[in-house]
Amino acid sequence: MKMTLPQRIARGLVYALLLIVFCGPFWGILATAFTKNTVQPGQLVLWPSNPTFDHFIYAWSEVKIWIYLFNSLFVVAIATVLQTFVSALAAYALARKRFRGAAIVSLAIISTMMLPDEVIAIPLYLILHAELPLLHTSIYNTYAAMILPVVGWAFSVFLLTEFMKAIPRDLEDAARVDGANELQIFWRVVLPLVRPALGTATIFGFLMIWDQYLLPLIAVDDRNLYTLPVILRSLRVDEVLQQNIFIAVTVVATVPCIVVYLLLQKQFNRGLMSGAVKG
Amino acid sequence: MGSVSLHNVNKSFKAVDVIHDVALEIEDGEFCVLIGPSGSGKSTLLRIIAGLEEVSSGTVSINGKDVTELAPKQRDIAMVFQTYALYPQMTVAENMGFALKLAGMPKAEIAEKVKQTARMLELEPLLDRLPKALSGGQRQRVSMGRAIVRDPSVFLFDEPLSNLDAKLRVQVRGEIADLHKRLGTTSIYVTHDQVEAMTLGQKIVVLWDGRVEQAGPPLTLYNDPVNTFVASFLGTPSINLIEARVELNGGEAAARLTDGALLPLGAAQDFTEGQAILYGIRPEHVGIVAGRQEGGIAATIHAVENTGSDMVILSDAQGFRVSAAFKEQRPLEAGQIVTLIPDHSKVRVFDAESGKRIRRREDG
Numbered sequence: 357m358k359m360t361l362p363q364r365i366a367r368g369l370v371y372a373l374l375l376i377v378f379c380g381p382f383w384g385i386l387a388t389a390f391t392k393n394t395v396q397p398g399q400l401v402l403w404p405s406n407p408t409f410d411h412f413i414y415a416w417s418e419v420k421i422w423i424y425l426f427n428s429l430f431v432v433a434i435a436t437v438l439q440t441f442v443s444a445l446a447a448y449a450l451a452r453k454r455f456r457g458a459a460i461v462s463l464a465i466i467s468t469m470m471l472p473d474e475v476i477a478i479p480l481y482l483i484l485h486a487e488l489p490l491l492h493t494s495i496y497n498t499y500a501a502m503i504l505p506v507v508g509w510a511f512s513v514f515l516l517t518e519f520m521k522a523i524p525r526d527l528e529d530a531a532r533v534d535g536a537n538e539l540q541i542f543w544r545v546v547l548p549l550v551r552p553a554l555g556t557a558t559i560f561g562f563l564m565i566w567d568q569y570l571l572p573l574i575a576v577d578d579r580n581l582y583t584l585p586v587i588l589r590s591l592r593v594d595e596v597l598q599q600n601i602f603i604a605v606t607v608v609a610t611v612p613c614i615v616v617y618l619l620l621q622k623q624f625n626r627g628l629m630s631g632a633v634k635g
Numbered sequence: 636m637g638s639v640s641l642h643n644v645n646k647s648f649k650a651v652d653v654i655h656d657v658a659l660e661i662e663d664g665e666f667c668v669l670i671g672p673s674g675s676g677k678s679t680l681l682r683i684i685a686g687l688e689e690v691s692s693g694t695v696s697i698n699g700k701d702v703t704e705l706a707p708k709q710r711d712i713a714m715v716f717q718t719y720a721l722y723p724q725m726t727v728a729e730n731m732g733f734a735l736k737l738a739g740m741p742k743a744e745i746a747e748k749v750k751q752t753a754r755m756l757e758l759e760p761l762l763d764r765l766p767k768a769l770s771g772g773q774r775q776r777v778s779m780g781r782a783i784v785r786d787p788s789v790f791l792f793d794e795p796l797s798n799l800d801a802k803l804r805v806q807v808r809g810e811i812a813d814l815h816k817r818l819g820t821t822s823i824y825v826t827h828d829q830v831e832a833m834t835l836g837q838k839i840v841v842l843w844d845g846r847v848e849q850a851g852p853p854l855t856l857y858n859d860p861v862n863t864f865v866a867s868f869l870g871t872p873s874i875n876l877i878e879a880r881v882e883l884n885g886g887e888a889a890a891r892l893t894d895g896a897l898l899p900l901g902a903a904q905d906f907t908e909g910q911a912i913l914y915g916i917r918p919e920h921v922g923i924v925a926g927r928q929e930g931g932i933a934a935t936i937h938a939v940e941n942t943g944s945d946m947v948i949l950s951d952a953q954g955f956r957v958s959a960a961f962k963e964q965r966p967l968e969a970g971q972i973v974t975l976i977p978d979h980s981k982v983r984v985f986d987a988e989s990g991k992r993i994r995r996r997e998d999g
């Protein structure tokens with residue numbers, strides 16, 4: 357369709373506005389992080405004057421953000437893998453297996469979505485402190501305390517359940533006749549078919565775990581186990597720390613999210629489903 | 636090697652009984668067709684044989700071995716699904732080799748077998764494609780290849796041709812018949828298409844409401860149906876079933892139709908006076924002459940259906956309809972007054988109430 361000149365200009369303006377609204381603050385953060393001159397709290401610059409890496413170097417060597425970056429990456433990597441795996445198994449059971457109390461299980465999982473984190477903070481704290489049988493220790497102040505509570509996530513369970521329900525049953529029956537056992541059906545037939553959904557679940561799971569603030573706050577109190585959101589919070593209220601350095605740390609904290617998104621986006625291989633069955 | 640037998644098989648889903656007391660013997664190498672209207676339990680029965688559905692009671696044996704409690708993979712069967720059910724993420728070759736791979740066969744051997752089967756089905760150029768890049772007919776062929784490559788004792792087909800267009804259906808039907816001749820593998824084939832049943836089946840099993848109405852060779856079922864259901868299920872156009880009452884006259888019985896026509900039935904011993912019957916005669920056994928004539932049914936032609944090779948005449952008698960069919964072209968047209976003359980030796984008589992066949996002496 358051909359557009360008149362005014363229409364094209366109008367469209368350009370709308371796009372430009374959107375770009376400014378969404379990317380503007382991010383640009384401000386980037387520019388400030390690379391600016392030599394000190395800025396005041398709450399202030400951003402729009403163009404880096406005297407560009408420099410100093411703030412990053414300081415953040416790395418003095419604030420030692422590599423400790424917190426490592427903690428965040430370690431927790432998010434293990435927790436996302438576990439979460440996706442557990443969700444896929446749970447989703448398959450909910451989508452396909454008929455078992456006693458399936459509706460109750462489903463309801464129990466949904467109900468976890470209705471409770472705000474703050475409500476479960478205290479019970480969670482008590483559980484994390486509880487002494488485990490046999491081990492005679494609790495998982496408080498370990499990576500496990502930040503990982504295990506996010507391994508079960510209702511959102512990704514339900515996302516995958518819906519996708520798995522859409523897989524034609526004939527495919528599973530065909531695999532059964534071909535001699536596959538239940539695990540092989542899950543692994544070789546079902547999982548490859550929900551790959552797009554697995555990608556989505558992984559991205560959302562990654563972001564959800566990466567952004568965890570309250571959980572690490574109550575799960576650990578050893579500063580060496582802090583994750584980025586927790587350390588960001590404590591740097592924010594640090595009165596002697598330069599604003600630019602705090603902003604540099606913020607930039608470092610956002611990079612992994614962007615990388616993961618760009619990596620997984622390519623993997624979203626939609627359209628695999630077509631051709632499974634005729635009609 | 637692969638005989639299949641079912642004994643008193645029952646199946647219910649929750650409170651609904653779907654299969655009632657089915658008994659069936661399928662010999663090694665036989666091509667058996669299960670046919671019946673929609674919802675009659677054909678697919679359920681096939682899935683029971685495959686082991687995809689459990690029986691509620693009864694036993695299933697393959698090769699004389701009781702497999703009732705065994706999983707599909709322990710039954711040595713392969714199945715072709717109506718939807719083809721090809722694994723979308725696997726190439727044609729991987730689809731065909733999947734079962735062999737799961738069985739732990741060495742890679743080289745799998746490749747060899749897949750290639751051999753692909754050659755037989757002319758699938759070789761497609762081996763590296765994904766199912767989504769195949770036409771409907773090609774997918775169908777791959778799903779057959781996937782079954783053949785395993786060399787099972789029994790093939791199970793659930794309406795494998797119903798997603799193909801009419802012309803392709805006839806072609807693939809012929810190929811399935813050829814394959815069966817070549818491989819000689821016991822096959823159980825579900826369809827609701829009676830032409831498929833008649834042309835492919837060495838044995839046809841007619842199902843209705845989860846019961847076996849009749850089982851036997853196609854022509855036996857066609858010529859010697861046990862009830863009106865089987866009689867009208869096989870054959871197009873379907874058999875004429877005309878309400879009548881028996882009149883006995885000396886040693887002879889005759890059928891008095893509602894329009895007053897009197898048609899001979901044969902020996903009186905087989906009937907009782909006044910008995911309500913259905914006078915069954917297939918369209919190809921109805922003769923037709925122009926004008927009025929004694930000893931037939933007076934009728935007016937309602938419509939003429941001419942396919943070029945066949946002519947079907949639909950005619951209205953007083954109170955009922957009769958169709959007639961023949962191969963030769965004849966100058967008949969709608970509105971014409973004719974007399975229909977059934978071939979008395981081909982008449983099949985049924986009890987009007989139960990629909991059960993009443994055998995006459997001359998039926999043999």
Ligand SMILES: Nc1ncnc2c1ncn2[C@@H]1O[C@H](COP(=O)(O)OP(=O)(O)OP(=O)(O)O)[C@@H](O)[C@H]1O
Nearest residue numbers: 648651653671672673674675676677678679680827
């Ligand atoms: N999983 C199930 N749960 C409940 N009822 C079922 C189930 N599968 C089949 N049925 C019922 O069993 C009966 C027989 O179904 P089946 O699929 O065997 O029929 P069919 O002869 O194959 O019909 P069609 O020609 O339409 O494929 C139907 O009434 C159907 O509703």
Ligand SMILES: [Mg+2]
Nearest residue numbers: 677678679793
């Ligand atoms: Mg069916």
